Amino acid sequence: MLAAVAVFVVLMLVVIIYTRNSKNRPPGPRGLPLIQQSFSMNYVRKEETFTKWRKQYGPIYQCSALGQTIVVLSDPDLIREAFSRPFTANRQESNVLKLFYADNGIIFSSGELWQQTRRFTLFHLRNFGMGRTQLEGLIQDQVSAFVDDLVAPNVGKAMSIDKGLRIAIANIIWGVVSSERFTIHDTRALEVMDSFDEVGKLTGVFILLFLFPVLERFPARLTGLDKAYKLFSIPMDKLFQPAIDEHARTVDLNGEPRDYIDCLLQEQHRSPDLFTNRHMLRSILDLFVAGYDTTTTTLRWAFCFLCSHPEVQRRLQAEVRAVAGDERPPQLADRPRMPYTDAFLMETQRVANVAPYGIEHVTAEEFQLGGFTVPQGAQIVPLLQAVHQDEALFAEPLEFRPERFLDAEGKLKPSRVLMPFSVGKRSCIGEAMARAELFLFVTAMVQRFTLRFPDGFRHDFSVSESKVLIREPTPFLLVAESK
Numbered sequence: 001m002l003a004a005v006a007v008f009v010v011l012m013l014v015v016i017i018y019t020r021n022s023k024n025r026p027p028g029p030r031g032l033p034l035i036q037q038s039f040s041m042n043y044v045r046k047e048e049t050f051t052k053w054r055k056q057y058g059p060i061y062q063c064s065a066l067g068q069t070i071v072v073l074s075d076p077d078l079i080r081e082a083f084s085r086p087f088t089a090n091r092q093e094s095n096v097l098k099l100f101y102a103d104n105g106i107i108f109s110s111g112e113l114w115q116q117t118r119r120f121t122l123f124h125l126r127n128f129g130m131g132r133t134q135l136e137g138l139i140q141d142q143v144s145a146f147v148d149d150l151v152a153p154n155v156g157k158a159m160s161i162d163k164g165l166r167i168a169i170a171n172i173i174w175g176v177v178s179s180e181r182f183t184i185h186d187t188r189a190l191e192v193m194d195s196f197d198e199v200g201k202l203t204g205v206f207i208l209l210f211l212f213p214v215l216e217r218f219p220a221r222l223t224g225l226d227k228a229y230k231l232f233s234i235p236m237d238k239l240f241q242p243a244i245d246e247h248a249r250t251v252d253l254n255g256e257p258r259d260y261i262d263c264l265l266q267e268q269h270r271s272p273d274l275f276t277n278r279h280m281l282r283s284i285l286d287l288f289v290a291g292y293d294t295t296t297t298t299l300r301w302a303f304c305f306l307c308s309h310p311e312v313q314r315r316l317q318a319e320v321r322a323v324a325g326d327e328r329p330p331q332l333a334d335r336p337r338m339p340y341t342d343a344f345l346m347e348t349q350r351v352a353n354v355a356p357y358g359i360e361h362v363t364a365e366e367f368q369l370g371g372f373t374v375p376q377g378a379q380i381v382p383l384l385q386a387v388h389q390d391e392a393l394f395a396e397p398l399e400f401r402p403e404r405f406l407d408a409e410g411k412l413k414p415s416r417v418l419m420p421f422s423v424g425k426r427s428c429i430g431e432a433m434a435r436a437e438l439f440l441f442v443t444a445m446v447q448r449f450t451l452r453f454p455d456g457f458r459h460d461f462s463v464s465e466s467k468v469l470i471r472e473p474t475p476f477l478l479v480a481e482s483k
Ligand code: HEM
Pocket: 106, 107, 108, 118, 173, 286, 287, 290, 291, 292, 294, 295, 298, 354, 355, 357, 358, 359, 360, 361, 420, 421, 422, 423, 425, 426, 427, 428, 429, 430, 431, 433, 434
């Protein structure tokens, strides 16, 4: 009996390996059938596992975890080529995500619903200020609230800027979405943002559910889902649903929309089947979270790099002074004359890798890429961090050196291989907003202050383990000195 089982297992392995090779699949780690690499993955810092295998198997490889085939790309041309195909723009379907409405909204939806919502959201984000002076006003209001109310009163003292920065950045996207603003001490906003952080810590629960979907049917308190539901209901009940209800009472369904929620309500009026309440809630949640978390984290890295590289900070200050002077805040119109500042922000995004592997896509069709066959239904992971740390593309990639993006005359060199917002049909829709925020916050801070770490402290650029998807620096305090 034992011998028969052993023969069966060996035969299975031979068949699996043979069919895999015969289909010209990308190379990759081998594992036991079904389990594959499920237990070799660091699910909190997936980019670390992906990078380790990249060194072994090259710029395109295949692995498999939690029942999902994954093709990992670390070459900028392969990423561009893969994401230029219309059929690679899908996301993973998952019963676990559905529990949190994630088959709706913008970030995790696919097909017709995603296409319509993305088109509609981009259109309205533009109408509400992206790339226009209206957006700059919204950002400048928050820059001055942050600088005047939070930083200036604490000059010379070691302080944490995290909470204030989060509120300021959240206010910009929340202003576009709902026309509302939080005050710097708004407990509701902080509670909502904390609940998102806490959901991020429940990775273990979600992995278990991906591995054993049947657990979904067990009582939620046994699987830990009850905690996830409770945290998820905080933003819904405290912020998003009340905002929809309030707008529904006052919206003019045929008039000029006041903000994104008005637009959603007008769309719902036109196509009630597509724009359900769940879809509206998830669309608002997606914009809100994507809108504050990545930008806040990038700014924290930027301030961390400024404190660690005083010579870079001095050069930035000199450029800000030369172009904007000391009397008025820097503006987006100054940007073309500030190549060093742009190079600093590009280098910040290259080294920080806030979204180290973007968000996984799924291909609806089998296709050829880099000489291999990518199977239908595979997840495609753009390992952006590996691109940004590739020695062949960036000399001494671990060094923080903004000059790498400047030519011999000090002019900005555009880069095709820097892709922090990903590329293609599913690339970040908030890129213009994020780039404006980064520029205005950083320039305003160095115009008014010189930033440093408290005496005796050095940040080692370590990454917080408490967050999935996003690389966030471990906490630090900074001291702002008046110039
Ligand atoms: C420095 C800040 C930011 C970074 C590094 C960043 C990065 C990214 C990346 C890598 C993706 C995945 C693209 C893909 O699937 O290929 C993405 C998607 C997205 N981002 Fe951003 N983002 C930032 C700021 C923003 C802001 C300010 C907003 C809101 C206005 C935003 C809204 C979104 C949305 C809605 C998606 C999903 C797009 C889709 O699935 O069609 N992001 N972002």
